[in-house]
Amino acid sequence: MTARPQRARSTAQKQLRRADILDAADRHLTEVGFEAFSMASLGRLAGVAKGTLYLYFETREDVLLALFIAKLDAWRSAMEEHTPARDTDAAFAQRFHAEASAQANLLPLMARLDSVIEHNVTLPTLIAAKRRMDATLRDLAGILAPRLALPPGAMLEAIHVLGALLLGAAQMDAGPCLDSPDIPRDVRQIVTRFSSDELFTRNAVRILDGIRHDTHTETGDHAT
Amino acid sequence: MTARPQRARSTAQKQLRRADILDAADRHLTEVGFEAFSMASLGRLAGVAKGTLYLYFETREDVLLALFIAKLDAWRSAMEEHTPARDTDAAFAQRFHAEASAQANLLPLMARLDSVIEHNVTLPTLIAAKRRMDATLRDLAGILAPRLALPPGAMLEAIHVLGALLLGAAQMDAGPCLDSPDIPRDVRQIVTRFSSDELFTRNAVRILDGIRHDTHTETGDHAT
DNA sequence: TCTATAAATGACCGCCCGTCATCTACCACC
DNA sequence: GGTGGTAGATGACGGGCGGTCATTTATAGA
CATH class of the missing domain: 1.10.357.10 (Tetracycline Repressor, domain 2)
Known part of the structure; x- marks a missing residue:
């Protein structure tokens, strides 16, 4: 996995981070299923705080x-x-x-x-x-x-x-x-x-x- | 609407009350839709406490x-x-x-x-x-x-x-x-x-x- | 090196589902 | 008609969720 800066400032970096979150969402969904799919745990799996998710979605x-x-x-x-x-x-x-x-x-x-x-x-x-x-x-x-x-x-x-x-x-x-x-x-x-x-x-x-x-x-x- | 005792004791009375709740659920669903369908409001509409709903469902x-x-x-x-x-x-x-x-x-x-x-x-x-x-x-x-x-x-x-x-x-x-x-x-x-x-x-x-x-x-x- | 900007954070709010200690309507028995 | 026991009804409470926002801080540019 390529390194990521702590802050995504350029548009390209933001798209990358968004893609990372989507990737984590895919894994999270596969692991725990729909009912247990929560934003808190998604944030944990994606390595970002819950609030950060709401910057991208x-x-x-x-x-x-x-x-x-x-x-x-x-x-x-x-x-x-x-x-x-x-x-x-x-x-x-x-x-x-x-x-x-x-x-x-x-x-x-x-x-x-x-x-x-x-x-x-x-x-x-x-x-x-x-x-x-x-x-x-x-x-x-x-x-x-x-x-x-x-x-x-x-x-x-x-x-x-x-x-x-x-x-x-x-x-x-x-x-x-x-x-x-x-x-x-x-x-x-x-x-x-x-x-x-x-x-x-x-x-x-x-x-x-x-x-x-x-x-x-x-x-x-x-x-x- | 037929009168109902405050407590449903016989099996028949219980079935009647269950049917009443289902009826209220139908109306509630029609009125507010799926997203807003909550047990609290269903209880209110059915005229029973929320806890009562969980005696029947x-x-x-x-x-x-x-x-x-x-x-x-x-x-x-x-x-x-x-x-x-x-x-x-x-x-x-x-x-x-x-x-x-x-x-x-x-x-x-x-x-x-x-x-x-x-x-x-x-x-x-x-x-x-x-x-x-x-x-x-x-x-x-x-x-x-x-x-x-x-x-x-x-x-x-x-x-x-x-x-x-x-x-x-x-x-x-x-x-x-x-x-x-x-x-x-x-x-x-x-x-x-x-x-x-x-x-x-x-x-x-x-x-x-x-x-x-x-x-x-x-x-x-x-x-x- | 310093400063302005904006990305990241997580404590917080309101809401909802479901529980359970408590209350009390009702029936049976005297 | 009075009364005790059973069991139906209650609603305050706990846990957990989605979503917000004042605050923190990494970073680019000067």
Whole structure:
């Protein structure tokens, strides 16, 4: 790790320190989980006082929002890199899910994004975040469209819908206790049946099928 | 409103009081929203001391979990009642969404179910809740299967998947600020595009299509 | 070397969840 | 109708959190 001055005075140094804090937040989140994620302990892990955190982030939720955006970007990069020039729907669906699961904390953050995180952030920050997310997904859609032989518009729609489905499916994984020893077998089956993996892949393919069908059928706009 | 004794001694009286508290919780949630939902104010609204709430519920999250289950039951009843003997996929998808939106607080509760609510509840309560939800959905699947001309298994799968999709789509609506006056037009469009209504209906139909197709095709089990 | 600036600090505030010693409404029994 | 014991109701309290701000002090530039 590169040395850091005790005071970050230049803009570059400030960005570096902000990145350090985000890095610590990622580790902290991985270690203690959401419920125990506190600003005091984050400060301790990042090696700064609690008050310092509030020089770089508005609120606790602002930290998590920034972390989510970073993770989303990382996911986009992974998707770009690992999607071959010609891809199938099934493989794409599987990759969509696999890469999202591979990004530590991405799905947990996503599960809490709208319901929790976005509720304690200033309006300008929220607006900037929304724009950033939209740009990221739009970019990805433009790049992946030819590889899946879809029009860019349909590709973007697909990413949006698959995102929603993934979010819904991932909620189940956000629950507690999956690994607790004393859970009755029938309950474990209930939880497992909701497991995001197969549920997502099966139905992502169905949706892509539907999108392809609609794309071939409708020549212009879509019905009311 | 029927009169209540100051002390609930019989089991029936206790259930009545519990129901009263849940009722107050529903109103409280509607009035102040999630962030401001506190046990102190709930007690005030229900006309009992804060400590009394903890005689009927383990934690704040236990209140919300119980409220969710009640709302889910109400949704199921509405679905049973309003689904005609022979239904189309499109109409069913629309009703699925409409009835869920009609149940006040159902979608917001659902959005926070796994990520927040279930994390502060004892294991037995969680297990009981999971069983209850499973039974509710299973029941509904059995009743709706003939009306949609689907095998019961496929119907249950459909309900599960549509539930996940609805949850994902509803997350977007759980965000803040949709009605704030000073949101740039482009950001408003981003939020609107994610709007759950059309996104859900379109893709629910696609999924139902896929399920029907798979049901007709595969005679026995499904592939690996 | 010295000084002005602004980054860093952590004690402090208000709020909230959940507990528990205490109080008292109610029922059963005489 | 009076009375004692049970158990439901209470709310002051503890612990911990997010967020603030007067104070401290590292650092760049003169």
